[in-house]
Structure formats: structure tokens, C-alpha cells
Amino acid sequence: MEIKNQQYCIGGIPLLNIAEKYGSPVYVYDGEKILHQVESLKKAFADVKMKIKYATKALSNINILKLMKKAGTGVDAVSIEEVKLCLHVGFSPEEIMYTPNCVDFEEIKEAVAYGVMVNIDSIPMLEHFGTEYGNDVPICIRLNPHILAGGNAKISVGHIDSKFGISILQLKHVIKVVQAYDLNVVGLHVHTGSDILDAEVFLQGAEILFDAAREFKDLAFLDFGGGFKVAYKNGDITTDIQDVGKKVSAAFKKFCKEYGRELEIWFEPGKFLVSECGYLLTKANVVKPTPATTFVGVNSGLNHLLRPMMYDAYHSVVNISKLDGPERVYTIVGYICETDTIAADRKIKEVKEGDIIAIKNAGAYGYSMSSNYNSRFRPAEVLILNEKDYLIRKRESMEDILKNQISIDF
């Protein structure tokens, strides 16, 4: 978001115009920012054979997926529906990695039938896979490295109590199963969590993967998952991607030499690619002073952006209707019949009813985690690319709310 001609803009287009043209609330995505993020990740790992498997779940509008494809990424899908979505937009099966957790084996069979690689995350599934396919179908194995990392407990998934992956302590068991079924293991995977700052965490994960990889003869790639942290507030420390790139690439190259083969290194970023590109534009319905707090009640809430309530996530807010004038402290809340505080005690330009409040960092896990709670419509989505705005998803309507409901006579 830049300021141009005294207006907050993306790609030269004033965001107030977007709110006026498409109504609010509306998700707006900066396509150039996504492309920039893809390029900086590629640059950070230019020294090794790196593949990006964009974490589809972060923002799964088909146009964002198409943009990723154009930028040369592959995708990571976590449900068979995401697999189908990715195939629908034109990703080839080889470009898709399917990383399911606790799904019915039928979903895995479906993915295999499409020719999509499956990232197996439990020993029973590995055995199931062996019984069904033997060594006919190449697989990746998701290991749980037992590293506690990530922004908070709900998004730290590589620790010992996590349901994800196969414990690294069970590696011997994994190898027995692999041998028993003669499985064709071509990749190993770890994902420690989301919002990881430190290159050291990726290096720890790398060492664990390298140790495990020494037990497998025919690997083609190692997948380090996602988790790069982006800035949520001014002055936030973020993953220094060039630093991670330099350190992890050096360790990876050293390992490949020892392994005797130039493996590929894969990453599955979600937030890094799409968090900062997204803004949720909401309208101030009411400015409500109380003895303790002045609330700004906007026409959105936990139904559209769950992160502040689910993870206590910090999202910056800006009153984009005002560039000048005094600032005041407000607590921005939603219109949902729950305590849906979006941003507490924030100093922003004085708010009048009807002002547009932009919520930043709404690209990742914003729309994709939205719901119809309180029978509200999901917002529209707009993509700005090459200085043009495109409506990429219509706002829902009453028809959508009623679509699958069956009225019975009783």
C-alpha cells in the first residue's frame, strides 16, 4: 500500500475507489507483491535446485493459484478438494504435493489416481500405502522433527505432542515398513510451524532431515515445509529470507555432496508469499464511546478474519479515509455476536462513521478461514495487477446462504 496523490493506493489505484466500486467488506490483493515475494524466495535459494510448493490453504482463490503458476511455483495441497482446485487451474499432477493429515485412505487413492505425489504422515498410512501400491508409486514421508517453533502453540506443529508427521523417534519403524513393502521413497518432509524467525530453526530441521535422509537411497528431494515469518507490525522482526537462503543452501549443498546426488530442496510457504499482499477493507458502522474504551464497530468480524480471535494475531489497522488530522486510540471490533476484537487500543486517524478501515496482512488465512457465521455473507475478493483491478470473487448473497439448505414440511 503506497500513498499517491494524497490517497492510499495499490498499483496506483486508490483503495477508497475499490471500496466504493465493489462495496465493503472486501478483500484486496496486491498481485505485484505476490510476484515480488516469489522472486525474493527464488533469489535466496538461487544456489541450489529449489522448488516452491505454495501452501494453497493460505489463499486459494483460483486467480491467486493462476498467478502462482505464472510465477513458476508448484503447490502444496492439504485436502483432495485443494488437489482438485489446483488441477482445475492447470497445475500438472507433478507440480502438486498432497500433504494430508488424518484423512480417509480413499482420498489418498484419489490423489494417486490423479498422479499426485502423497506426503505420508503416519505409520498406519504408510503400511496401507504399501499394501495397496508396493513400490509402484513414489512417495514422500512427513517426519515430525520434534522442534518447538512457531508464533504460538496452535501453529507450532513440529513438537512431540503434535498430531502431524511421523515422529523422528519412530524412524527405525518407518525404515522397517519401507523395506517390508519395498516402498519407493523419493522425498522427506518436515514442517515445524508457522511464523518462524530464525535461520537456526531451519538449520535444526535440516540436520534432522539430513540424518534421516542418510537412511534412504533413492531420494530426489527434501522438503522443508513453510513457516517464514512476515512483519505484522511496524518494527517486527521477520525471517531474513536471504540469510536463511544462504545458510540453508550451504548446509544443503554440503549434504548433497555427501549423499552423492544433487537433490532438490522444496519449500511450502503460505504467509511469506501472500500475507502482506492482502488487505481487508471494512467500513466503520459506528464509533461507540464507553467509559473505558472507544470502539469502532466495523462491518466485518471473526466471520471474515479469524486470526486475531483464534491466535491473538496482531493485524495493523489504518483509517484509509484520512491522511491528515488528529489521531485517537480505538479498539476495532466486528459486528458479530461474539467478542470479536480485531485490534485493541490502536492509535489511528480519528474515525467517523463511514470511514474505511483497512486491516493489513489479511492475505494469508484470511478469506480461506472465513465463514458464514451469523448468516453473514463472505466478502468479495479483488486482485490488483498491472495497475488494473479485477473482481475475482463475488460477494455472497442470500442465495448462497440458502443454497444447500433443504426446507422440509412438518
Ligand code: LLP
Ligand atoms: N506446509 C505445511 C505442511 C503446513 O502445515 C503449513 C501451514 C504450511 C506449509 C504453510 O505455513 P506458512 O508458510 O503459511 O506459515 N492458520 C494459521 C496458520 C496455520 C498454518 C498451518 N500449516 C495462521 O493464520 O496463522
